Amino acid sequence: MVDAEVKRLTAIAAGTAGSYGASYEQLGAAWGITRQGARKKWPDALDRPVVAEAKPSRIELCGGSAELFPDPPSGGWRWTGKGADGARGEADGTTHLATKEEAAAHAGVFLGEHAVERRPARPGGADADSQ
Numbered sequence: 001m002v003d004a005e006v007k008r009l010t011a012i013a014a015g016t017a018g019s020y021g022a023s024y025e026q027l028g029a030a031w032g033i034t035r036q037g038a039r040k041k042w043p044d045a046l047d048r049p050v051v052a053e054a055k056p057s058r059i060e061l062c063g064g065s066a067e068l069f070p071d072p073p074s075g076g077w078r079w080t081g082k083g084a085d086g087a088r089g090e091a092d093g094t095t096h097l098a099t100k101e102e103a104a105a106h107a108g109v110f111l112g113e114h115a116v117e118r119r120p121a122r123p124g125g126a127d128a129d130s131q
Contacts, residue, residue, distance in 0.1 A: 011042055018045035021098025023075055046075045059104055062115035066107035068100055077103035083114020 014027050027045060028038035038045075054077075056069035063084030071078045076098050078091040089110045097103040 011045075014038070014042035014045040018042075021076070021102075022046075023096045023098065025096060054100065057100070059107060059111075061108055061111045064111040064114055066104075066111060068103045068107065070100075071097075079103045079107040079110075081107050081110055083111055084116040085114045087114040089114070 010031075014022075017027060017030075022045075023035075024038045024046065025035040027042065028035045031038065031041075033041070054070040056067060059066050059068065064082055066079050066081030068077060068079050070076075074096060076096050077100050078097065080088070080090040082088050089107075091097055091103065091106060095106070097106060
């Protein structure tokens with residue numbers, strides 16, 4: 001009786017964590033088991049259809065751009081980008097990005113680090129290059 005209730009409550013907790021973006025890797029770490037063990041124990045904990053149906057998008061920031069796209073195997077998101085200085089970057093494969101917004105934030109940091117400085121505008125509205 002107690003075992004059944006513990007299983008029921010842990011399944012609810014895993015589902016709640018999954019709905020907030022937790023990965024099977026994170027669930028396993030919390031319970032001291034492997035990612036595969038967590039997936040087997042709580043197969044419905046992650047809401048994979050939402051990620052699978054999600055559409056890729058693009059952000060432009062600091063003169064660069066990045067593509068955000070769902071990563072169904074992890075249940076999260078990934079990004080690839082090119083900074084204004086020509087540097088290319090992508091999501092670190094070891095970092096789980098649970099939401100599109102989290103992927104955008106990581107991409108935004110990369111784009112900010114690879115921005116090209118612009119010359120300040122001159123008084124009167126003419127910039128330094130137009131003179």
